[in-house]
Amino acid sequence: MTLAVRCSQLCKRYDNKLEAVKGLELEVHAGECFGLLGPNGAGKTTTIEILEGLLEPTSGVVEILGRRWGTDDRELRELLGICLQETKLPEKLTVLEILQLFRSFYATGQEPAAIMQKVALSEKAQTWVTKLSGGQKQRLAVACALVGNPRILFLDEPTTGLDPQSRRQLWDIVREFKQNGGTVMLTTHYMDEAERLCDRVAIVDQGRVIALGTPAELIAGLGGEHVVEFTLDGGNGLPIAEVSGLRSVRSARWEGECYSLNVGEPHIAIPALIHTVRDRGLSLAGLTTRHASLEDVFVTLTGRHLRDQ
Amino acid sequence: MRRYHPLRELVLCRFREFAREPEVVFWVFGFPLLLAIGLGIAFRNQPQEKIFVGVIEDPAAATTVERLQANPAIHVEIVSPEAASKALRMGRLSLVLALGHSVEYRYDPTRPDSLLARSQVDAALQKAAGRQDPIAVSEKQVTEPGARYIDFLIPGLLGMNLMGGGMWGIGFVIVDMRSKKLLKRIIATPMRKSDFMLAMFTSRMAFMLVEVVILLIFGWLAFGMIIRGSWASIVAVAFVGCMSFAGIGLLVSSRAQKIETVSGLMNLVMLPMYVLSGVFFSAERFPQTVQPLIQALPLTALNNALRAVILEGSYLSSQAGALAIMATWGIVGYLLAIRWFRWN
Ligand SMILES: Nc1ncnc2c1ncn2[C@@H]1O[C@H](COP(=O)(O)OP(=O)(O)OP(=O)(O)O)[C@@H](O)[C@H]1O
Ligand SMILES: [Mg+2]
Numbered sequence: 001m002t003l004a005v006r007c008s009q010l011c012k013r014y015d016n017k018l019e020a021v022k023g024l025e026l027e028v029h030a031g032e033c034f035g036l037l038g039p040n041g042a043g044k045t046t047t048i049e050i051l052e053g054l055l056e057p058t059s060g061v062v063e064i065l066g067r068r069w070g071t072d073d074r075e076l077r078e079l080l081g082i083c084l085q086e087t088k089l090p091e092k093l094t095v096l097e098i099l100q101l102f103r104s105f106y107a108t109g110q111e112p113a114a115i116m117q118k119v120a121l122s123e124k125a126q127t128w129v130t131k132l133s134g135g136q137k138q139r140l141a142v143a144c145a146l147v148g149n150p151r152i153l154f155l156d157e158p159t160t161g162l163d164p165q166s167r168r169q170l171w172d173i174v175r176e177f178k179q180n181g182g183t184v185m186l187t188t189h190y191m192d193e194a195e196r197l198c199d200r201v202a203i204v205d206q207g208r209v210i211a212l213g214t215p216a217e218l219i220a221g222l223g224g225e226h227v228v229e230f231t232l233d234g235g236n237g238l239p240i241a242e243v244s245g246l247r248s249v250r251s252a253r254w255e256g257e258c259y260s261l262n263v264g265e266p267h268i269a270i271p272a273l274i275h276t277v278r279d280r281g282l283s284l285a286g287l288t289t290r291h292a293s294l295e296d297v298f299v300t301l302t303g304r305h306l307r308d309q
Numbered sequence: 310m311r312r313y314h315p316l317r318e319l320v321l322c323r324f325r326e327f328a329r330e331p332e333v334v335f336w337v338f339g340f341p342l343l344l345a346i347g348l349g350i351a352f353r354n355q356p357q358e359k360i361f362v363g364v365i366e367d368p369a370a371a372t373t374v375e376r377l378q379a380n381p382a383i384h385v386e387i388v389s390p391e392a393a394s395k396a397l398r399m400g401r402l403s404l405v406l407a408l409g410h411s412v413e414y415r416y417d418p419t420r421p422d423s424l425l426a427r428s429q430v431d432a433a434l435q436k437a438a439g440r441q442d443p444i445a446v447s448e449k450q451v452t453e454p455g456a457r458y459i460d461f462l463i464p465g466l467l468g469m470n471l472m473g474g475g476m477w478g479i480g481f482v483i484v485d486m487r488s489k490k491l492l493k494r495i496i497a498t499p500m501r502k503s504d505f506m507l508a509m510f511t512s513r514m515a516f517m518l519v520e521v522v523i524l525l526i527f528g529w530l531a532f533g534m535i536i537r538g539s540w541a542s543i544v545a546v547a548f549v550g551c552m553s554f555a556g557i558g559l560l561v562s563s564r565a566q567k568i569e570t571v572s573g574l575m576n577l578v579m580l581p582m583y584v585l586s587g588v589f590f591s592a593e594r595f596p597q598t599v600q601p602l603i604q605a606l607p608l609t610a611l612n613n614a615l616r617a618v619i620l621e622g623s624y625l626s627s628q629a630g631a632l633a634i635m636a637t638w639g640i641v642g643y644l645l646a647i648r649w650f651r652w653n
Contacts, residue, residue, distance in 0.1 A: 054497060054653060077499035084497070088489035092329040093322055101322050104313035105498040128329075148498065 002030045003063070004152050004183040005051055010060035012046050012207075020046040022207035024060070030151075033174065033184040035198035037191065037294060039306050043207040044187035045085050048156050051185070052082050065151065078107060081150030083141050085157050085187075089129050095140055096125040099147055106148030119143045119173055135166025142173055153177055155186040159193060171197050189306055191294040203298055210301050218297045223250030224262035227296055228269060230287040231258045237282050246272045251300065262292065262300070315500055319508030320515075323482075327516070337474065338520065341466045342527050345459070348589070349532055352458040360403060360426045363388040363396060367408040376437035383429060404430055460535075463528040464615035465588040470520050471547060472582065472608050475554025476561065476575045478513050483562035484571040493653035502652075510555055517551040518544065525619070537622030545625055546618055546632070550611035553635035556642035557607070563649040582608040610634040 005028035012021040021043045028034040036044045049055040051062060053069040053076060062069060067076050089098055099112035116122045119139040124132060132140065138158060145153055155174070159167040174184055174197060188194055194201045195215040203211040203218070211218055219225060232238060236254055243252040243259060248268040252261045263269045266289050277284055298306050327333060360383045364370045370387050377385045388396065388405070396402040397415060403426035407413040412434065416423035486492050496502065521544060528534035536543070561578060565571040586592055586608035595603055603609055614631035617623040625632075 052497060054493060074499055077497070080497075082494075082497040084490055084494055086490055087494045088491065089494075090322065090326055090491065092326055097322060097325060100313055101318045102498060104315040104318040105495070105500040107499070144494075 004028045004030045004032075004065060005034075005185060006061075006063045007047075007051065008061050010047065010050060010062065011058045012043070012050060012055065013058045020207055021050070021057075024204075024207065024209060026202060026209065028183060028185055030183050031178070031181060032199040033178050033186070033197055035194040035201045036185070036187040036204050037189065037194045037201050037298075037306075038187075038204035039189060039298075039304070042204045044189075044204055045156055046207075047204070048154055048185065048187055049084075052080065052154050053077075054082075078148065079151045081145035081148060081153045083145045083153075083155045083158055085160075087141060089137070089140065089144070091130040092128050094126050094128055095121050095132070095143075098129065098140065099143060102144045103147045109148040110146070112147065115143045115147050118146070118176070120169065133166075135162050135169065138162060138166070138170060139173065142170065146173075146177065150182070152183045152185065155184065157187055157189070159188070159190065167193070191298070191306060194294055201294065203294070203301070205298075205302055211297060215294055218294060219292050222262050222292050222296060222300055224248070224264040225292050226263045226266050226289055227292050228261045228263050228266060228273070228287065228289045229255075229258050230261075230273070231285040232277070233283045233285045238277065238280060242276065243273070246276065248272075253299075258286075260299075262296070263289075315504045316508055316511070319505060320512050323508065323512040324515070327512075333477075337470070337477075337516065338523055341470050341520075341524055345463060345466055345524070345527065346531070348462055349459040352462075358382075359384045360422070360429055361401065362386075362426055362430055363393050363402045363405045365390050365393050365405065365407045369408050373406065373408060373412075373434070377430060377433050379437060380429060380433045383426075383433060406430070457532075459528070459532045460620055461591075461616070462589065463524060463532075463534060464619050465612050467521060467524050467547070468550065468586070468608055468612040468615055469583065469588045470524065471517060471550045471611065472554045472579060474513060474516055474520065475551065475556075475558040476579060477558075478516060479509055479555050479558030480561040480571055480575055481558075481568065483509070483559070484565045484568055487562075487565075487651070487653070488567055490653070496652045506559075509559075510552070513551060513555045514548065517547055521547045536619055538618035538620075539622075542618045542623075542625040543615070546611070546614045546628060549632050549635045549639075550607070550615075553607050553611070553639035553642075556639035556646065558642075559646040560642040560649075563646040564651055582606055585609070587612045605634060607635050607638040 005026065007024065007026050010021055010024040010026075011019070013019045024043070024047055036047060038044050046055065050057045051064065053073060064076055065079060069076065093101075095116065096112055099115060103109050103112055113122070116125055119142060121136060121139055121143065124136060129137065129140070142155065142158065145155070153174070158174075159170050162170070171193070174186070178184055186198070198215065200212070200214050201218065202209045211221070213221070236259070238259070240252055240254055243249065243261065246269055248264045250262040250264060252259060261269065270287070270289070274284070295306055298304075362377065362383055362385050364373050364385060364387050366387055366389055374385045374387065377383050388402075393402070393405045393415070397405050397417070400420075403416065403420065403422040405415040407415060414427050414430070416427055418424065483492070495505065525534075525536055525543070529536060557578060561574045562571055565574060585595065585603050586606050588608070592603050592609050592612070593600075610631035614628040617628055618625070
């Protein structure tokens with residue numbers, strides 16, 4: 001399989017001595033959708049901007065489609081489509097004008113009209129950027145990244161702050177790009193986005209990759225694909241060790257408000273749990289079960305939630 | 310030819326963004342015209358002003374008043390001694406006459422109106438008393454277009470406008486784009502940086518042409534200003550000035566991340582030149598010791614050259630010195646800017 005992106009021993013230290021990326025290793029295969037998932041400040045933007053050639057790494061090697069920044073810049077720029085975490089496009093230009101502008105920068109590419117159709121903005125061709133909704137603005141930003149017919153699409157938090165419908169529209173655009181043979185690398189701190197959209201995910205925390213694989217593999221790595229959460233009347237009267245020892249329970253944590261268990265087979269674990277609770281003279285205040293998610297992978301690995309800040 | 314040419318698209322976008330900001334259009338094109346109208350009216354050449362004179366109560370006052378009234382420009386009144394000194398202090402009267410065995414003139418010699426009053430009043434009194442002037446004189450009064458305040462003002466406003474255009478149209482616009490991460494976004498494309506710079510300068514040049522034509526045509530229509538120089542030399546001078554300030558504007562924008570920072574820098578550049586460089590009054594009024602400095606400023610050079618070609622019809626070659634000063638500022642500004650420029 002050919003590599004779209006490879007980086008190894010990537011480090012980035014900002015002027016203020018903060019080490020945002022600490023020896024990061026990544027390989028993105030051509031034709032896949034690869035996600036960097038991590039909490040705020042994990043170093044996702046720093047990493048992706050180094051890959052995009054917009055930031056200098058302090059040390060490390062970056063190869064994009066077998067080429068390197070510093071020697072093949074012009075060629076690489078023609079091959080990449082980029083969507084920054086925050087860009088304010090010129091407010092008083094229309095959608096069509098902005099796409100014509102970006103199209104003019106590339107030697108080859110798509111007609112603005114075709115790209116507008118693809119991102120469902122044809123009706124807004126003559127509308128100023130100020131008058132677009134958040135989701136439409138974001139689709140325009142992605143359109144600007146697509147207009148040069150890139151081979152790799154870099155998206156930095158493309159759906160942050162969007163409503164569910166706008167997020168799904170964006171996912172469809174990304175899927176279509178991938179179906180046509182494109183490679184996608186995106187960052188997100190939405191676990192559901194990573195699970196649904198990405199073929200493979202790297203979970204990043206404090207500048208390092210702490211887990212890598214397909215969403216299914218990562219979740220399977222928990223040992224149990226189900227999560228059982230319960231609360232007791234009167235707090236945490238049940239020792240964790242006792243809960244962990246129950247049949248089919250792979251791991252257990254006290255989360256401050258409730259117990260959280262990774263469970264292989266809920267129909268075995270739950271009766272055992274109820275039994276233990278009753279034996280101890282305690283009573284259950286609530287119990288829920290759900291499928292494990294990447295969020296649980298992150299919590300298991302770091303003891304923190306993705307959204308904790 | 311490519312369907313979408315980057316230079317053309319960049320310039321077109323600059324024009325569109327400009328035209329869609331009514332306030333900016335007003336400040337660039339409308340405001341100088343309003344200034345010209347306001348100042349042109351305030352400092353229009355007025356008929357001679359009246360001279361206000363007081364005569365302190367005295368039996369002989371009436372005759373003196375009568376003699377003074379022979380000159381229609383002199384307005385005389387009889388006043389009490391207290392009222393006289395108060396009116397003199399407050400500036401209502403320019404001169405007070407105290408009659409005795411001689412005529413005493415009371416006035417403040419630092420007030421130009423008082424000096425004028427003294428000489429006019431003295432002449433009127435002496436003449437009425439029979440003085441003969443040994444030299445015969447005649448008068449021919451001239452108020453010609455070309456020598457009025459408005460004629461002086463309009464080239465100055467044009468110079469000021471070209472300076473503002475370079476600062477706002479390049480300096481401010483670039484920092485605004487940087488603060489919105491737009492610069493970073495466009496260099497993430499294969500766009501040539503030189504195309505971007507060229508587009509900024511090309512659009513500045515186009516705005517410059519419109520500014521020159523609007524102000525001069527306005528001066529001609531509204532104030533009958535006479536343009537003596539050729540349009541070619543006027544545009545050539547304006548072009549060099551425009552490019553000079555574009556270079557300085559680029560320098561000002563090269564590092565600033567926030568528009569507050571660049572606004573401060575722009576004021577730092579522009580405010581001294583508004584005052585020193587002869588926009589509203591001649592730069593020659595400043596003391597001799599600071600003249601070398603003032604003459605070396607780009608706006609002084611631009612204003613001098615514009616006035617020379619517009620008002621006196623000077624040839625471009627006679628303005629080589631001024632053009633060289635402007636070019637130096639522009640080129641040095643541009644080279645430093647390119648060295649320091651940050652795209653993100
Ligand atoms: N220009 C900069 N100068 C100094 N420190 C920076 C700079 N940019 C980012 N950082 C720091 O580097 C760390 C990683 O930042 P980065 O933007 O890569 O995180 P992120 O994972 O993209 O976070 P988010 O989800 O909030 O976008 C943070 O601690 C941040 O404060
Ligand atoms: Mg980020």
